Each structure stands twice: as C-alpha cells, then as structure tokens.
Amino acid sequence: MAFDSQWGLSATGFYVPSYEEVLDSIQDDFIARFGSDIVLTSNSNFGIITRMMARREKASWEEQQLTYYSAFISTAIGTSLDYIGGNLGLKRKVDEPAFATITIATEGEYLIQAGEQFATESGYVFTLLKDVVTTQNNDGSWSGMGMVQCEETGADTNVPINSITTEVDPDENILSVTNFEKAGGGQDYEDDETYRERLRMENEARPGSTAAGIRSALMNLPGVREVNIVQNPSNATDKYGNPPYSVHIYCLGGDKGSIAETIADYIAAGITLVGSQQLKVKDATGNKLDINFDFATNKPVFAKVVINTDDAWNVDNGAEDVKQSIADYINELEMGDPVYITRLYPAIYDIEGVTDASIAIGTSTTTLQEKNMIQTDFEAVTCDPDDIEVVVNGL
Structure with missing residues (x-):
C-alpha cells in the first residue's frame, strides 16, 4: 500500500487522500522499481494495474476513516452509534406499541377475557392484557377497567381520549367501551440524529436528582418526546401558580406509570411535587411516595400551502416533499417554541421547482391564518x- 506521512490519523483528524493522490503515489513507486521509461497511460498494462490499485486503496482509506469516526458520538452512525450508547448504558429507542386503560360497561357482572380486542375508528386494534370482571357502581351500573396494548407500534398509536370505542368481536353483554385517558408509550424507531442528541444530553447531565438529571432520565423513557421542569425556589407562589419550594414536571408523551416511577427514583428527598397527575409509587426502600406531574399539551398544526412552480417541479412527488419538509421542521421544535411563518418558507423553497409560495397555519382546517403560532411554555406542536x-399552480 502506498503511503504518505500526512495521510491517516493526525493532530487535526483523519485525512483521506484523494484518488489522484493515491494514484500519483502508486505510480511513483512503480517508476522507482521499474524505471522511468514505463508507460502509465490509462490503456497500458502498468496504467491499468496502478489505477485498479488506487481505487482499492482509496476505498481502504475511506473504510479506515469510517472506523475512526465510529468511535465518536458526533460522527458515528447506525450500529456504531448503538455500540457507543451501549457503553453509556443508553440504548436506542425502538418501535413500541401504545398502552391504554379502557373502561368497559356491561349489563351485569361479566367476565371479559384477556385477548379480547377493541379498536379505534381509525383502525388501531388494542388487545386486553388481563381478564376484567365488571363490578357494580354506586349508581347501579356495571363496569370494569383493564389495560390494553396496541397491535401496531409507533407514535401514531398514542390515540386520543375516547377513541377506543369499538369491539372487534361484538358481544351483546358489553354496552360500551372507551378510554378516558390518552394512550401512551407508543413511539417510532429513534433515528440517528435524535439518538445522538440524547447521548449528548446524557454526557452533559447524567440521570440524578438535579433538574437536568431528572430530565435526562425521563427523556430515556419510551414515548417521551420532551420534558420541561419548573422549579420554584422562592417562598411565594410563582407566575404559573406553583406553591413555594416546589417542582412541577411536564412530560410530552410517555406512560404515566413509568414516568412516576422514574421521578420517584431520581427526585431528591423532601421535594414538593405538583401536578394534576398523581400516583403512589414505591421507592427503593419500599415506602410509598405521592408523585405528581403533568402531561404537556400536544398542539396539532394544520397547514395550507399554495405554490407556483416551473418546469423543474416533480409532479409525482413534489407536493409530498413539501408536506414532509414542513412537518419535519415543526416536529423538531421543542416545548414552548413558537411556529414562525417566515421559518417555514425555506423548507418550501428548498423543494426544486417552487418559484413562489404562501402558507397559512392553525390548530384546525378552519383556523388557518398567515400568522405565527405562539405556544405557552408547556405546549408542544406536532404536525x-x-x-x-x-x-x-403553474402546471
């Protein structure tokens, strides 16, 4: 293998020679060994051999560079990034199904066996995990509660309140079924960029009793997209209505049981937690703790884009590219970030063939306006x- 002392690992990083540099080095070696009168043109025997060697050596240097980069969070990709995460004890989030608690109403006492399935109007099917026996309520009605798991995976399976309302196999003894809370825990496969950012955050703030540490621990839970923590160290109520010396944790997504258990593991002793979600959780010593927190508000964004195009416009995929670009930008915003109209235009104009565009956004198709969308500190937009x-236009 030809080699130059400036190639490979150096104080400034890992330098990969160009194909021309490798070829020149190999041909210099051939001249040194076989004499200056050899023919090295592209159609000569020596010329063909040296070019073949140069291509292979160039590929070898590129592979060595990838191996070098695979050791760092900022440059590793795919499996190499997974290995780094494994060394930190932080695995990549994989596709997960959502879970939900459903309430089943019946004519009288009735057993609904595990394995029964219920569905949403949009087609997501949820399976009952344990038997449910309905009991009589104070008003004389009969109902029971059970945990269900979606048969599919992904963030879309976190279906909203009162959406699991259909029996897959109708039973005349069941009067109704619904979920009074949003399903949680469903998540998409974590891409390299999202996983890399979480690894960086892990290095900056290991899970612990600090606000940054608690946020890091919660962000590692399945389905949790964002976390915001409000601390009130004063002896007066803060602007959000939190009492003195309290901590108010907001999570976007995730399973409330897992969130409560994680908070119990990492919150410091004596901290007053506030929030509408209240669960009793055992700590490491077996003592029961009251854990309070809140789920952040998920604010959907709808949009209408009117564009003019020229001949470079891709008729088949252009519109879908515009949709995906806008959605990607909005979904990368953090909790409390506003959606600025002007920052959506670069995502549109980056699509080849777009000559002019106008955009309106809103929380529904009936509220679309050409103005910014402002969030509170505990709202997060999704699109x-x-x-x-x-x-x-223009086609």
Whole structure:
C-alpha cells in the first residue's frame, strides 16, 4: 500500500487522500522499481494495474476513516452509534406499541377475557392484557377497567381520549367501551440524529436528582418526546401558580406509570411535587411516595400551502416533499417554541421547482391564518404531513 506521512490519523483528524493522490503515489513507486521509461497511460498494462490499485486503496482509506469516526458520538452512525450508547448504558429507542386503560360497561357482572380486542375508528386494534370482571357502581351500573396494548407500534398509536370505542368481536353483554385517558408509550424507531442528541444530553447531565438529571432520565423513557421542569425556589407562589419550594414536571408523551416511577427514583428527598397527575409509587426502600406531574399539551398544526412552480417541479412527488419538509421542521421544535411563518418558507423553497409560495397555519382546517403560532411554555406542536394541504399552480 502506498503511503504518505500526512495521510491517516493526525493532530487535526483523519485525512483521506484523494484518488489522484493515491494514484500519483502508486505510480511513483512503480517508476522507482521499474524505471522511468514505463508507460502509465490509462490503456497500458502498468496504467491499468496502478489505477485498479488506487481505487482499492482509496476505498481502504475511506473504510479506515469510517472506523475512526465510529468511535465518536458526533460522527458515528447506525450500529456504531448503538455500540457507543451501549457503553453509556443508553440504548436506542425502538418501535413500541401504545398502552391504554379502557373502561368497559356491561349489563351485569361479566367476565371479559384477556385477548379480547377493541379498536379505534381509525383502525388501531388494542388487545386486553388481563381478564376484567365488571363490578357494580354506586349508581347501579356495571363496569370494569383493564389495560390494553396496541397491535401496531409507533407514535401514531398514542390515540386520543375516547377513541377506543369499538369491539372487534361484538358481544351483546358489553354496552360500551372507551378510554378516558390518552394512550401512551407508543413511539417510532429513534433515528440517528435524535439518538445522538440524547447521548449528548446524557454526557452533559447524567440521570440524578438535579433538574437536568431528572430530565435526562425521563427523556430515556419510551414515548417521551420532551420534558420541561419548573422549579420554584422562592417562598411565594410563582407566575404559573406553583406553591413555594416546589417542582412541577411536564412530560410530552410517555406512560404515566413509568414516568412516576422514574421521578420517584431520581427526585431528591423532601421535594414538593405538583401536578394534576398523581400516583403512589414505591421507592427503593419500599415506602410509598405521592408523585405528581403533568402531561404537556400536544398542539396539532394544520397547514395550507399554495405554490407556483416551473418546469423543474416533480409532479409525482413534489407536493409530498413539501408536506414532509414542513412537518419535519415543526416536529423538531421543542416545548414552548413558537411556529414562525417566515421559518417555514425555506423548507418550501428548498423543494426544486417552487418559484413562489404562501402558507397559512392553525390548530384546525378552519383556523388557518398567515400568522405565527405562539405556544405557552408547556405546549408542544406536532404536525402530520396528512394535515397539510398543498395547492399547486403553474402546471
């Protein structure tokens, strides 16, 4: 293998020589060994051999560079990034199904066996995990509660309140079924960039009793997209209505039981927690703790884009590219971040063939306006590409 002392690992990083540099080095070696009168043109025997060697050596240097980069959080990809995460004790989040608690109403006392399935109107099927026996309520009605798991995975399975309302196999003894809380825990496979950012955060703030440490621990839970922690160290109520010397934790997504258990593991003794979600959780010593927190508000964004195009416009995929670009930008915003109209335009104009565009956004198709969308500190926006309408002119 030809080699130059400036190639490979150096004080400034890992330098990969260009194909021309490798070829020149190999041909210099051939001249040194076989004489200066050899023919090295592209159609000569020596020329063909040296070029073949140069291509292979160039590929070898590139592989060595990838091996070098795989050791660092900022540059590792795929499996190499997974290995780094494993060394830190932080695995990549994989596809997970959502879980929900459903309430089943019946004519009288009735057994609903594990394995029974219920569905949403949108087609997500949830399976009952344990038998449920309905009991009589104070008003004389009969009902029971059970945990269900979605048969599919992904963040979309976190279906909203009162959406699991259909029996897959109708039973005349069941009067109704619904979920009085949003399903949680469903998540998509974590891509490299999202996983890399979580690893960076892990290095900066290991899970612990500090606010940054608690946030890090909660962000590692399945389905948790964002965490915001409000501390009130004063002896007066703060601007959010939190009492003195309290901590108010907001989570976007995730399972409330897992969130409560994680908070119990990492919160410091004597801290007053506030929030509408209240669960009793055992700590490491077996003592029961009252854990309070709140779920952040998920604020959906709808949009309508009207664009003019030229001949470079991709008729087949252009509109979908516009939708995906806008949705990607919005979904990367953090809790409390506003959606600025002007910052959406670069995502549109980056699509080849777009010559002019106008955009309106809102929380529904009936509230679309050409103005910024401002969030409170504990609201987080999300956007589904299917909620974006693209009107194309000039075709």
